[in-house]
Amino acid sequence: MAFQWQVDPQDLFVERYPQMVGTGLPKTDVDTVRAAITDMWLDGPGGWVREWSTLAEGYVAGGQHRLAALAYGWAKFPTLADESKRAALSDQVDQYLLAAPDFGLDFTRLTIEAPYRGMRVDVPVHLLTPPGWSAADPVLLVSGGVDSWKIDLHSLFADLALRTGMRVLAFDIPGTGETPVPMSADGGYGVVRAIIDRARTLGDGRVAHLGVSMGGWFAARSGLAAEVDAAIVLGGPIERAFDPDRAWVFGMRGIIGNAMGFDADPTDAELAQRMSQFSLRQWLDRDWNAPMLVLNGADDVHIPATDTLVFEGRRDTEVHLLPDTGHCAITKLPEATRIMIDWLDAARW
Structure with a gap:
């Protein structure tokens, strides 16, 4: 179960840019992908998965498996809402395993x-x-x-x-x-x-x-x-x-909704009801x-x-x-x- 939702991909760069470069991707490569992406869900040039996967493919060609795993990780980010993102996760796992001997x-x-x-x-x-x-x-x-x-x-x-x-x-x-x-x-x-x-x-x-x-x-x-x-x-x-x-x-609303297993964007009431179950107050009240x-x-x-x-x-x-x-x-x-x-x-x- 999964769903797509309205999200501006450039907003994700605003928040996640420090993480993208902080985990090892070259800043110039991240900047190039950022400039190329125009849509979160487009399955083609300008689409989030396509542009990040293109970067990953370049790393694969150069035998840079760890960088490829990072780039495919951003391709499947932020959730497995469609088949292209699920494929990107599979590619990420493959490249990570190839990188393992150098850990x-x-x-x-x-x-x-x-x-x-x-x-x-x-x-x-x-x-x-x-x-x-x-x-x-x-x-x-x-x-x-x-x-x-x-x-x-x-x-x-x-x-x-x-x-x-x-x-x-x-x-x-x-x-x-x-x-x-x-x-x-x-x-x-x-x-x-x-x-x-x-x-x-x-x-x-x-x-x-x-x-x-x-x-x-x-x-x-x-x-x-x-x-x-x-x-x-x-x-x-x-x-x-x-x-x-x-x-x-x-x-984050769509990310959480996907993680909770909704197959369509939940209503406010549906999301609130599911989230209320996560409060740890009963455990906090224990000494x-x-x-x-x-x-x-x-x-x-x-x-x-x-x-x-x-x-x-x-x-x-x-x-x-x-x-x-x-x-x-x-x-x-x-x-x-x-x-x-x-x-x-x-x-x-």
Whole structure:
């Protein structure tokens, strides 16, 4: 189930340009694609998928598989709303696997079977193991959000593996990427719980859970329920982000609607009803949680600051709201990464 919706592609460049160049694509190449794109859904010259895929094909021809994977990642961005975007995801996976020998750490692609509403689904995940890691060390479970997925954030996840010495298990949250079920607060979290259980078998049994953006909701849920041994929430929505009167910017309404499994642009009432199920208030009201680190940018246009600050004063919880940066502190990601690494090193978990 998927749908297209009205979105100006240039608006997406306004928000995502720092991420596009910050994850490794040359600025001149991004500028060229930006100038060429005129329509989000056009299946032809000027269309989002066509122009990003053309860039990727150039990288493929030059044997630059990592750059090709990044470009195909932007081709399928922000959601798999049509066949051309699904094809771009398939191409991204192929190029990422070709790039794997040069990652500088051991890479394994495996499948985890998870329950979902009476069914069993297969979830492809990636295991990044740094040099010197042993089975006596913990595992760091990581995911992105509704539009930036495990391959898109490889540079962050590989950096965390190499700098912490932890084995990293990367997955796509439900409703995105290669996880084949809609995003939901009940069944969707059940899929993540199965991935947590598998992660416990891949190291010494301890699991820390980092979630970025909407992935931060799942990390907050697992941390508040103490279903992991430590949790990091980077830019995650918690409760106020799910208010029915919230404002939508940069195409996020359609992105969320697709992730939730709607097959047409939902009404305000339909979207509000589905989103209300995600509030973590019942878990916040409990005086119990695993050690947690919660951080975000103070100028986030998607997640209200209160969804970060609500964690202040909780037991075993550290909170950072970084000034002069936005969603997930993307323009200050090196600082946010240092905070996460320092916390993982010092946390009693």
